[in-house]
Amino acid sequence: MVAALVGDPARANMLTALMTGRALTASELAQEAGITPQTASSHLSKLEAGGLIEPEKQGRHRYYRLTGPDVAGVLEGLAGLAARAGHMRVRTGPKDPALRRARICYDHLAGDLGVQMLDSMKRQKLIRQTKQTIELTGEGRRFMADTLQIDANMLAHPRRPVCKACLDWSERRHHLAGTLGAAMMARFTELKWAARDATPGSRVVNFSRTGEKRFAALFGPGE
Amino acid sequence: MVAALVGDPARANMLTALMTGRALTASELAQEAGITPQTASSHLSKLEAGGLIEPEKQGRHRYYRLTGPDVAGVLEGLAGLAARAGHMRVRTGPKDPALRRARICYDHLAGDLGVQMLDSMKRQKLIRQTKQTIELTGEGRRFMADTLQIDANMLAHPRRPVCKACLDWSERRHHLAGTLGAAMMARFTELKWAARDATPGSRVVNFSRTGEKRFAALFGPGE
DNA sequence: CCAATGCTTCGGTTATCATCGAAGCATGAA
DNA sequence: TTCATGCTTCGATGATAACCGAAGCATTGG
Incomplete structure (x- = not known):
């Protein structure tokens, strides 16, 4: 299920970081989500398998971007629902508050x-x-x-x-x-x-x- | 996070059942999702707290409906992403296969x-x-x-x-x-x-x- | 009043999955 | 070659939450 992919805080943070449209490396996404590269790698695999992001190898970096504007649109829609419900609540990621x-x-x-x-x-x-x-x-x-x-x-x-x-x-x-x-x-x-x-x-x-x-x-x- | 609400298979099944626009009772939704009423009750509370559904008391029944077409729209969008990724995959609910x-x-x-x-x-x-x-x-x-x-x-x-x-x-x-x-x-x-x-x-x-x-x-x- | 139905709350169990340490593979640099 | 960097895989741990049985309210019907 796609929603479950977005449901995890760490993955949501990564996707949010990608909402700018720019491509980011795996390490940058890990940093952005506040998790270790190992964990990030796992998440990125799942997101890729789910068709939400796509990788691009460049040297020893792996750049990830959203697969398309429709993905961004759905993410935007989800954020909208959250806002509408007064649910702009901060769910801190896994790590240190x-x-x-x-x-x-x-x-x-x-x-x-x-x-x-x-x-x-x-x-x-x-x-x-x-x-x-x-x-x-x-x-x-x-x-x-x-x-x-x-x-x-x-x-x-x-x-x-x-x-x-x-x-x-x-x-x-x-x-x-x-x-x-x-x-x-x-x-x-x-x-x-x-x-x-x-x-x-x-x-x-x-x-x-x-x-x-x-x-x-x-x-x-x-x- | 709203996405996490939709991410759970049981809840997703309930929401899918509500996509018709009709209101359904808690028991019907439990039946539709293949879970017991207790579990359904818990899920319905969360969905309500998340602003995705709203209840309407009627006699000893509680009817639930989606809070609005925008919710349906986002659900549709998520289904679209799933389909696009060839991910119309069946995730069976909790119970008996x-x-x-x-x-x-x-x-x-x-x-x-x-x-x-x-x-x-x-x-x-x-x-x-x-x-x-x-x-x-x-x-x-x-x-x-x-x-x-x-x-x-x-x-x-x-x-x-x-x-x-x-x-x-x-x-x-x-x-x-x-x-x-x-x-x-x-x-x-x-x-x-x-x-x-x-x-x-x-x-x-x-x-x-x-x-x-x-x-x-x-x-x-x-x- | 009592019984039945619909739903919720409570407690305890189980499973899933996120998380990280350690080790393994690549790629690029020296 | 050797070293460093970026990323992945493996394995183990731990926490979250789905799940159900049992019991508790509330409403309706008799």
């Missing part, structure tokens, strides 16, 4: 705090999000230079956007990705506001007491 | 043999199925009279159609219901071709050796 609070998504901040930060930045008009694109405003550039010592001009990258909205699997809302998101996370680390968890491979991000306060001062939740 | 072969659906034959019978009758042009309706042909009336001693004129009923296609949960295809379906099943029993299983409450139908042969002669699978 601290992942929900703050975690690394590749190289930028995700989780509750990541979503909160993007919301706050939009509210403060530091960034402007149009239909498809998202970009720094003039005020945003000043803010980055003054408060975080980030030179927006240095963020340009040939293959990567400065700002990008990334769908958060635990919150099902967007957080900030792109070179800016990465730079901000790097700055937080430099300032010792936050640090990645010591346990190797963990995606958890721990905020220090002062770090949490400073962060809240800049990007606190809506008043 | 003999139920898949032949069972009672209210008062008529369901399961593998039920589906096979309806197919065969269509192939022999004994019945004609148009878009919405399904009815006996002239040849079909003769066939019923000659081989099964069923007078089609006696089948009329104020509140029930003579022929009706009923969605089979184990085969996900239609079998024949209505007064004709009931009359045929009754005849099979009279002729001792088949008998309901002795264990009380069982829906299993056991065919005798000769009964199976006669049945196959009349309604065998496509050549």
Whole structure:
């Protein structure tokens, strides 16, 4: 049954990550779902057998993408039903619930705090999000230079956007990705506001007491 | 997660039964899914909590229906994905696999043999199925009279159609219901071709050796 | 009132399956 | 070749949840 495939939280997270349309490697999907590569491999096999995703070998990577827009449509429909029932409930994946609070998504901040930060930045008009694109405003550039010592001009990258909205699997809302998101996370680390968890491979991000306060001062939740 | 609700075979069978748009009682749904009322009750609670179905009390019955066409739409979409992947696979419910072969659906034959019978009758042009309706042909009336001693004129009923296609949960295809379906099943029993299983409450139908042969002669699978 | 029916709740059992450690295979790099 | 990376397979463990028997409410009918 196809529904059972989507029913598992880990697999649902993977599928959600693929909803962007981009193809992701098996390891990236494992990371996104918060599970080990072994477990992910098992899930990916099942999803492939169920015809929901298709692989593409490229070197020693295996890229997976959704098999078609109809799959995305059904997933969207399921999410719609969940929303309609007031069921936008957060089902954390298998692992650590601290992942929900703050975690690394590749190289930028995700989780509750990541979503909160993007919301706050939009509210403060530091960034402007149009239909498809998202970009720094003039005020945003000043803010980055003054408060975080980030030179927006240095963020340009040939293959990567400065700002990008990334769908958060635990919150099902967007957080900030792109070179800016990465730079901000790097700055937080430099300032010792936050640090990645010591346990190797963990995606958890721990905020220090002062770090949490400073962060809240800049990007606190809506008043 | 909504998908997990649909993922369970028993619940999927219930939802499939509700796809007709009609409301069914808890017991009927339990019967349709091949599980006991206790188990069904648990499933129905979850489906209700998930916002997929809604109850309506009426006397000592509880009727359940889908909460809306959007639910049906998503279910349809899921079925579509399953079909697309060549995955129209039969996942039998929890209970006895003999139920898949032949069972009672209210008062008529369901399961593998039920589906096979309806197919065969269509192939022999004994019945004609148009878009919405399904009815006996002239040849079909003769066939019923000659081989099964069923007078089609006696089948009329104020509140029930003579022929009706009923969605089979184990085969996900239609079998024949209505007064004709009931009359045929009754005849099979009279002729001792088949008998309901002795264990009380069982829906299993056991065919005798000769009964199976006669049945196959009349309604065998496509050549 | 009592009995019967329809459904639910409770408890305990069983099975399925997600999960991870360890080892195995590939591919690409040195 | 040897090493490293990315992914898969195998095996064992553990947790979730489906399942049913038994008992408990509620409604209807007598």
